[in-house]
Amino acid sequence: MSEKLLVKRPIYPVIGLLASVLIIVFGIITAKDVACIYFLSAIWLLLLFFGYWRACLAVIPVAVLASAVLAGITYLISGDIQSAYAAxxxxxxxxIAVVPGLALSPIxxxxxxxxxxxxxMLTLGMMITLTFFPLLGGEVRQVREAMKTRGxxxxxxxxxFYRAFLIPLVIRLVNISDTLALSVETRGFTKEADACSVYKTVTLCxxxxxxxxxxxxxCVLVVAL
Structure with missing residues (x-):
C-alpha cells in the first residue's frame, strides 16, 4: 500500500478486518438486490466520514474499470441485465472492503x-504479507526504470521481457528474501520466544x-429490506 493512503488514526485493526469481511459477505449475498448498491454506497460514505477519503478516492478508478469489464463480459455471456448488475x-x-486495509500501516x-x-508466527506472517505487494511494486518500477535507462x-x-525484466526481478526478489531470512535469524525470532513488550499499544476507542x-x-438493513 502507498504511504499517501495511510490515515493518522485508523480504525482498530481487528474491527477493520471484521468490517471488511462483513462488507464482502453481505455484498455478495445481496448482490442481486436493489438495496445492495445503497448499502455499499453507505459504507463508502461511512469510511469517508472516518477519515479514509484518500483510500476511498483511490479505489474509484479500479472499481469503475473492473465493474465495466466484468459487467460487460457477464452481459455478453448471459444477456441478463440483472446478472450484470450483480457482477x-x-x-x-x-x-470497498479493501479500503480499511489500504489505509492501515502494517506495523x-x-x-x-x-x-x-x-x-x-501469525504476527510475522501477516506483516510479511502486507509489506510484500508494495515491495514487489517498488521492485517492478525500479527494474523498468533500469530498462529505460539502458535502452x-x-x-x-x-x-x-524475459532477459531484461523477468530475470533481474527474480534475482532482486531472491536477494530480498535472503536478507529477510537473515534479519529474522539475527534478531533471534523463534516461536518459543518469551513474551515481549509492545511499543505504543493499540487501544480500542x-x-x-x-x-x-x-x-x-x-448489514442487517440490507438483508431485512
Whole structure:
C-alpha cells in the first residue's frame, strides 16, 4: 500500500478486518438486490466520514474499470441485465472492503496482534504479507526504470521481457528474501520466544465501536429490506 493512503488514526485493526469481511459477505449475498448498491454506497460514505477519503478516492478508478469489464463480459455471456448488475455489486463490495486495509500501516496491525497476545508466527506472517505487494511494486518500477535507462527496448517483446525484466526481478526478489531470512535469524525470532513488550499499544476507542455498529446495522438493513 502507498504511504499517501495511510490515515493518522485508523480504525482498530481487528474491527477493520471484521468490517471488511462483513462488507464482502453481505455484498455478495445481496448482490442481486436493489438495496445492495445503497448499502455499499453507505459504507463508502461511512469510511469517508472516518477519515479514509484518500483510500476511498483511490479505489474509484479500479472499481469503475473492473465493474465495466466484468459487467460487460457477464452481459455478453448471459444477456441478463440483472446478472450484470450483480457482477457490478460484487466488484464494488470487494473494492470497498479493501479500503480499511489500504489505509492501515502494517506495523499498526502488528502492534494490535501483539497486544492481543496472538501467536508471533501469525504476527510475522501477516506483516510479511502486507509489506510484500508494495515491495514487489517498488521492485517492478525500479527494474523498468533500469530498462529505460539502458535502452533495452520494448517491454512487450518476449525476449526483452524475459532477459531484461523477468530475470533481474527474480534475482532482486531472491536477494530480498535472503536478507529477510537473515534479519529474522539475527534478531533471534523463534516461536518459543518469551513474551515481549509492545511499543505504543493499540487501544480500542468509542469511535471504533460506533464504526462497527454502523457496519452491522447496514448489514442487517440490507438483508431485512
Amino acid at each position: 457490478v455489486n460484487r466488484i464494488l463490495a470487494v473494492c 499498526y496491525l502488528v502492534r494490535n496482534f501483539s497486544t492481543l497476545k496472538l501467536p508471533r 533495452a527496448g520494448s517491454f512487450f517483446s518476449p525476449q526483452i 468509542a469511535s471504533d465501536i460506533v464504526f462497527l455498529l454502523a457496519v452491522l446495522t447496514g
